[in-house]
Each structure stands twice: as structure tokens, then as C-alpha cells.
Amino acid sequence: MQIVKDNQIIDNNWRYVADDAESLVGDITVSLARWNTDNQKLRVHDGKLGLRIAPYDSVDEMALNLRDIDLVELDFPDFADGRLFSHAWYLRSRFGYQGEIRAIGHFMPDQVFYLSRVGVNAFAPEKIEYLPFIISNLNDFTVKYQNSVN
Amino acid sequence: MYQYNEIDQTLVNERVAQFRRQTEQFLSGEITEDQFRALRLRNGLYVQIHAPMLRVAGPYGLFNSTQFRKLAHIARTYDKNYCHFTTRQNVQFNWPKLEEVPDILEELADVQMHAIQTSGNCMRNTTSDHLAGVCIDEIEDPRPYCEIIRQWTTLHPEFDYLPRKFKMAVSGALHDRAATQFHDIGLHLVKNDKGVIGFRVLVGGGLGRTPVIGQVIKPYLEKKHLLSYLEAILRIYNLFGRRDNKYKARIKILVKESGLDKFSTLVEKEWLLIRDSNELSDARINAIKAQFAPPAYDNAADKDISFTEQQQANKAFTTWVKFNTTVHKVAGYRAVFLSLKAPEVPPGDMTDCQLDAVADLADQYSFGEIRSTHRQNLILADVKQADLFMLWQKLDRLNLATPNIGTVTDMICCPGLDFCSLANAGSIGVAREINEALDDIDYIHDIGDIKINMSGCMNGCAHQSVGHIGILGVDKKGSEWYQITLGGSSENDAAIGERLGPAVAKDQITNAITTILDVYIKNRLNDEPFLAMVNRVGVTPFKEQVYADS
Numbered sequence: 001m002q003i004v005k006d007n008q009i010i011d012n013n014w015r016y017v018a019d020d021a022e023s024l025v026g027d028i029t030v031s032l033a034r035w036n037t038d039n040q041k042l043r044v045h046d047g048k049l050g051l052r053i054a055p056y057d058s059v060d061e062m063a064l065n066l067r068d069i070d071l072v073e074l075d076f077p078d079f080a081d082g083r084l085f086s087h088a089w090y091l092r093s094r095f096g097y098q099g100e101i102r103a104i105g106h107f108m109p110d111q112v113f114y115l116s117r118v119g120v121n122a123f124a125p126e127k128i129e130y131l132p133f134i135i136s137n138l139n140d141f142t143v144k145y146q147n148s149v150n
Numbered sequence: 151m152y153q154y155n156e157i158d159q160t161l162v163n164e165r166v167a168q169f170r171r172q173t174e175q176f177l178s179g180e181i182t183e184d185q186f187r188a189l190r191l192r193n194g195l196y197v198q199i200h201a202p203m204l205r206v207a208g209p210y211g212l213f214n215s216t217q218f219r220k221l222a223h224i225a226r227t228y229d230k231n232y233c234h235f236t237t238r239q240n241v242q243f244n245w246p247k248l249e250e251v252p253d254i255l256e257e258l259a260d261v262q263m264h265a266i267q268t269s270g271n272c273m274r275n276t277t278s279d280h281l282a283g284v285c286i287d288e289i290e291d292p293r294p295y296c297e298i299i300r301q302w303t304t305l306h307p308e309f310d311y312l313p314r315k316f317k318m319a320v321s322g323a324l325h326d327r328a329a330t331q332f333h334d335i336g337l338h339l340v341k342n343d344k345g346v347i348g349f350r351v352l353v354g355g356g357l358g359r360t361p362v363i364g365q366v367i368k369p370y371l372e373k374k375h376l377l378s379y380l381e382a383i384l385r386i387y388n389l390f391g392r393r394d395n396k397y398k399a400r401i402k403i404l405v406k407e408s409g410l411d412k413f414s415t416l417v418e419k420e421w422l423l424i425r426d427s428n429e430l431s432d433a434r435i436n437a438i439k440a441q442f443a444p445p446a447y448d449n450a451a452d453k454d455i456s457f458t459e460q461q462q463a464n465k466a467f468t469t470w471v472k473f474n475t476t477v478h479k480v481a482g483y484r485a486v487f488l489s490l491k492a493p494e495v496p497p498g499d500m501t502d503c504q505l506d507a508v509a510d511l512a513d514q515y516s517f518g519e520i521r522s523t524h525r526q527n528l529i530l531a532d533v534k535q536a537d538l539f540m541l542w543q544k545l546d547r548l549n550l551a552t553p554n555i556g557t558v559t560d561m562i563c564c565p566g567l568d569f570c571s572l573a574n575a576g577s578i579g580v581a582r583e584i585n586e587a588l589d590d591i592d593y594i595h596d597i598g599d600i601k602i603n604m605s606g607c608m609n610g611c612a613h614q615s616v617g618h619i620g621i622l623g624v625d626k627k628g629s630e631w632y633q634i635t636l637g638g639s640s641e642n643d644a645a646i647g648e649r650l651g652p653a654v655a656k657d658q659i660t661n662a663i664t665t666i667l668d669v670y671i672k673n674r675l676n677d678e679p680f681l682a683m684v685n686r687v688g689v690t691p692f693k694e695q696v697y698a699d700s
Contacts, residue, residue, distance in 0.1 A: 117307035143161050147428060
């Protein structure tokens with residue numbers, strides 16, 4: 001599976017480990033719940049760690065864990081759920097998170113300009129054919145009216 | 151009036167290009183119906199019963215003559231020669247073709263207009279006092295702040311997918327003509343005890359299914375903190391507003407369910423962390439203010455004596471002056487209302503020819519500017535008293551001089567079942583019938599100040615719950631019925647109307663309204679206005695008569 005990261009199409013090397021799955025090998029993302037229950041094991045596993053965030057996850061809880069994290073996946077259950085836009089803003093502006101923020105799930109390619117402005121720098125779309133659209137849509141606007149992350 | 155700079159123009163041009171692409175992708179099946187719906191709504195495009203409907207933004211109700219000519223051109227070229235002015239000071243076209251909408255938007259961009267965020271679950275067009283800058287009770291002109299807010303809300307990356315739509319209004323006068331107590335955020339320019347002007351901030355007001363009067367969340371906010379405070383409210387709403395039920399998704403429900411104290415604690419905490427990094431500088435405020443500098447008024451305008459003479463000589467002119475013009479802060483000038491409520495015309499509608507003609511009149515008599523009001527009329531805000539007689543005659547020929555502003559036939563009315571796919575009942579037809587029943591202008595003037603608001607469904611686009619008389623269309627087993635409320639107000643004395651009783655059938659609604667008016671005429675004390683009488687006696691005397699035969 002390929003994704004767009006920092007304006008380029010690249011191969012994705014990360015894997016999501018479900019809450020009930022055993023294998024903790026390689027570069028993996030887990031839910032906030034899994035991170036909380038398996039914290040010790042996850043810290044010492046062989047590979048990098050990422051968090052998969054849902055819109056209902058607590059921003060403050062996220063903040064406590066960012067030191068050990070290289071990737072935050074914002075998992076859109078529905079493109080209309082705008083909470084994740086604020087989550088991205090918090091990660092970058094409030095918590096100073098520098099790692100990758102990746103939109104995944106049911107976001108629209110037409111939302112990537114806004115997502116990039118709130119600090120999302122990688123996109124794993126629902127459909128592989130969206131990849132080129134994402135790169136071009138990131139340039140939908142050359143001007144902006146308000147401050148955000150970018 | 152604000153003029154676009156290169157950034158503004160680039161932004162709307164790029165938005166047109168983006169929407170053209172999205173429309174093409176939708177028509178070729180590359181994006182789904184559901185996705186396109188969200189995208190088109192954010193460009194003002196609804197799908198209605200007969201055709202799409204395009205809502206064009208009238209930024210806080212301000213237009214210039216060039217823009218009006220463009221609206222006329224669009225009505226002629228892409229629509230059926232008319233358009234409709236709304237309660238949010240916007241303009242709607244009822245018959246555009248979906249595939250032509252990008253062309254319409256491009257035409258609008260040519261005259262510094264757009265349809266961005268006029269619908270959808272995002273921050274909408276900010277509305278304001280239609281007499282801003284010319285009224286005599288103004289603390290400060292609210293329009294520069296409206297423009298600052300317009301820019302801040304436009305394409306805001308974080309707040310474009312909110313739980314529900316979000317509306318703001320700004321008033322700068324003592325008399326609240328912008329219904330600020332019924333907005334998601336209402337802003338009121340006020341002076342603090344040191345005489346410094348800032349904002350009183352209200353939150354959680356709204357109309358629709360659950361009308362709620364906004365509450366004061368910040369009695370005084372320094373101007374420099376305007377945007378950071380809005381940002382804090384929007385962020386808390388975006389994160390915590392309900393998304394499980396669209397009827398409970400407005401900020402008013404969040405404020406109500408969490409309580410104002412808890413809500414304002416959350417906002418305050420967020421705001422304190424961002425306020426110093428996002429200050430509005432004096433330089434920025436002054437630069438925008440400069441764009442709203444008063445026009446070059448004639449200092450000698452009040453020396454004119456013809457105005458008094460013409461009034462003495464012509465009763466019809468005098469009546470029009472009384473009802474359709476209002477006092478101006480500059481001596482010798484008046485603000486002129488153009489009534490879009492002629493008896494036989496759907497409230498708020500205008501033809502292409504009228505639009506063109508009004509553009510010419512604006513150029514000739516009012517510095518080329520036109521305003522729309524939230525009661526669906528227009529204003530030429532800066533007319534010399536010496537010009538009023540000539541202007542009146544011209545407006546009369548255009549059917550724009552019905553002397554009924556603020557009276558019973560100056561109804562707010564949504565498009566209703568005739569056009570809207572949400573409506574349960576017709577409203578335009580009822581408005582026409584009420585108009586026909588009230589064909590005696592002297593009687594109308596005798597009734598005086600009364601606001602009838604009529605919506606064809608619970609969504610309440612015509613603000614029926616704050617009408618002195620509110621009429622709400624409901625569906626009862628496939629037929630159209632109407633619920634009546636009395637005593638609502640969207641002004642300083644904000645109130646939600648009280649239900650009179652059971653809904654009445656379509657063939658009874660006009661009779662019910664005339665009965666209510668008769669009860670008022672018979673029972674008022676001296677010059678007591680309708681609303682004051684309702685507040686004094688309650689709904690019972692009206693109820694007894696309206697339901698007397700049932």
C-alpha cells in the first residue's frame with residue numbers, strides 16, 4: 001500500500017495492530033487503549049511506535065504519550081467528523097509534536113488542503129487512485145486568511 | 151465598502167477553480183453523491199425540489215452597483231430572471247443548472263463575490279445591522295469587525311467540518327437590529343467603564359427547531375482578542391458539540407446540556423492559552439476601518455427646503471417617507487428602504503430589471519452602494535433629502551415603494567413548499583392571501599409596527615419563533631396546517647413567541663391573522679404597539695377569538 005507523505009508517493013512500512021492481536025513486531029500503530037494497557041511491552045518491542053487516534057479520543061491523554069511516538073494516525077470514521085482537524089492542531093501547536101501525522105480512513109481527497117494546514121503531513125486514502133489527486137489538491141490554494149499550523 | 155486586494159481575489163478565483171474540478175469529478179462519477187453534497191453545500195449549492203438552489207453571500211448585507219448588475223446578469227442568463235433575498239442578507243437563485251454553477255461562481259468572482267460557506271456545517275456569512283455606519287444610536291460601526299470575521303471564517307482549515315452550521319452576527323448600536331441574541335455567537339460593541347469600546351459576547355442563541363436566547367459568556371472582550379476568543383469557542387464546539395443527532399448538534403444544545411458555567415470554563419481555559427499568540431493589531435483594525443470610511447457627504451444637504459414642501463404637497467410621498475425612510479446621522483440625509491414586499495410579489499424576490507434599475511439608482515443617489523436587510527428588504531443608506539421625491543417616484547415605477555416597511559405586510563417569508571425540499575407547507579401563497587385580505591393601506595398603517603414571520607417548516611428559515619406573530623407550516627397527514635405564536639421578538643427585548651393553540655388549517659390561516667389584528671385594534675391602549683399589548687394581556691384574548699368558532 002502506498003501513501004502520500006510530504007508531497008510524495010511512498011511505500012507504507014507501518015502496520016496497525018488490533019487491540020486483541022498478539023504480534024508486536026516492526027513499525028506498528030496501536031490504539032490509545034492498547035497503548036495504555038500494554039505500555040511496557042510496547043516500549044521495548046523491536047520497531048517504531050505509532051498511535052491511532054479516533055475523534056472521540058481525549059486530546060490530553062494523547063499529550064502524555066507523544067515522547068515515544070513517531071506516527072499519529074488520525075482515523076476518520078466519516079469525512080464530516082471535524083474533530084480530528086482540532087486534534088491535529090493540538091498535536092502540532094499545543095504539544096509541539098514533530099513526528100508524522102497521517103490521515104487515514106474515510107477522509108476526502110478534497111480535504112487535504114485543510115488537513116495540511118492543521119499539521120497533517122501524510123495521507124493514506126481509502127482508494128489508491130486518490131493518491132495523485134491528493135498531491136495536486138494540496139495546492140488548491142496559494143493564499144490564506146488565518147493562522148493555523150501551516 | 152471593502153474592496154478586495156490581491157489575496158482576496160486570488161482566494162475566490164482558486165475556490166472557483168476548485169469547485170469546477172469538484173463538479174466535473176462528480177459528473178464523471180469520480181466523487182460520490184455524499185462527498186459532493188458536502189462540497190457543493192460549502193459553495194452555497196443546494197438541491198431543491200425543482201432544481202439546484204445557489205445561495206450567494208452578501209457579506210453583512212453590503213453590495214455595490216456593479217455587483218447588483220452582475221446579479222441581474224446571472225438572473226437573466228442562468229436563471230428565470232429573478233433572485234431572492236434571504237434573512238441572512240444573502241441572495242438566492244432558484245433555477246441554476248448544476249453544470250453551470252462553476253460559471254456562475256466565476257462571474258461572481260469577477261465582481262468580488264462568492265458563495266463560499268453560505269451553507270453546510272461550517273461558519274456562515276456573518277450578518278450585521280443594516281443601518282451600520284449611518285444610524286444615530288451607534289457606539290461604533292460594526293462592519294470592519296464583520297469583515298475581519300469574514301476573512302477569519304473563510305476557508306478556516308480547522309472549523310470547516312463542524313457538528314452543525316454556525317452563525318455569527320455583530321451589532322454596534324444600542325438598538326439590536328441584527329438579532330444578535332439568536333445567533334450561535336452574537337457580538338455587541340459596548341463601552342466599558344473607562345469608555346473603551348470592546349465586545350459583549352453572547353453564545354448559544356439560535357432559532358430553528360429549538361429556539362434559544364443567547365447567553366452572555368463574556369461581558370467585555372478587548373478588541374485585540376476578538377479572533378482568539380472566537381477560535382476558543384469554535385474549538386470547544388468542534389470537539390464537544392454533539393455529532394450523534396443533527397437536531398442536537400448546534401452549539402445552543404452544547405451550552406444548554408453542559409451549562410454555561412462549564413462551557414465558559416472550557417472556553418476560558420483554551421482562550422488563555424492562545425490569546426497572546428493571535429492578537430488583532432490596531433494597525434490591522436485601522437486598515438480595515440479605512441475601507442469603511444464615510445462617503446463624501448454634502449455638508450449643505452440639510453439646507454434644502456424642497457423636501458418639506460414636497461411632503462406638504464403630496465400625501466403619498468409623506469406616507470412613504472414616514473414608513474420607508476429613516477433618520478440618518480448626517481443632517482440632510484436619510485436611509486431609504488426599498489420594499490421587496492409589494493402585495494403580489496413573493497417576499498424578498500427581485501427581477502433582473504429591478505436589480506439593474508436599483509444599481510443605477512444607487513449610483514445616482516447613494517454612492518453606488520446597496521444593503522440587504524434581515525427582513526428581506528433593501529436599503530439605499532445615504533440619500534440626500536432633496537433627492538427623496540425623485541427617488542420615490544422612480545422606486546414607485548419599479549414597484550419598490552410599497553409604503554409598508556415595519557408593517558403587517560412586511561412579512562419575512564421563506565420560499566416554503568413551492569421551492570424548498572425541506573418544507574412541510576407553503577408560505578408564499580399564504581403571504582399573498584394575507585396581503586389580499588389587508589388591502590387597505592390606511593388600516594395597515596393604523597396597525598403600525600408589527601412583524602409577521604412565516605416559515606414553511608420547523609427549520610425556521612423565516613425566524614417565525616421571534617415574529618410578533620409567528621406562523622409555522624406543519625404537515626398533518628399530508629395537508630398543510632399552520633401553528634401560530636404571539637409575542638416573539640429578535641430585538642433588545644428578545645423573546646420566543648408563545649403558542650396560541652392548535653394549528654389551523656390552510657383555509658383558516660388568513661382569517662386567524664385578521665382576527666388577531668382585530669383583537670389588537672379593539673383592545674390596544676392609545677398608541678400601544680402590538681407587541682406591547684401582547685406582553686400586557688397575554689395570548690388569551692387572541693386565543694378566545696381565533697378559536698371562537700371551533
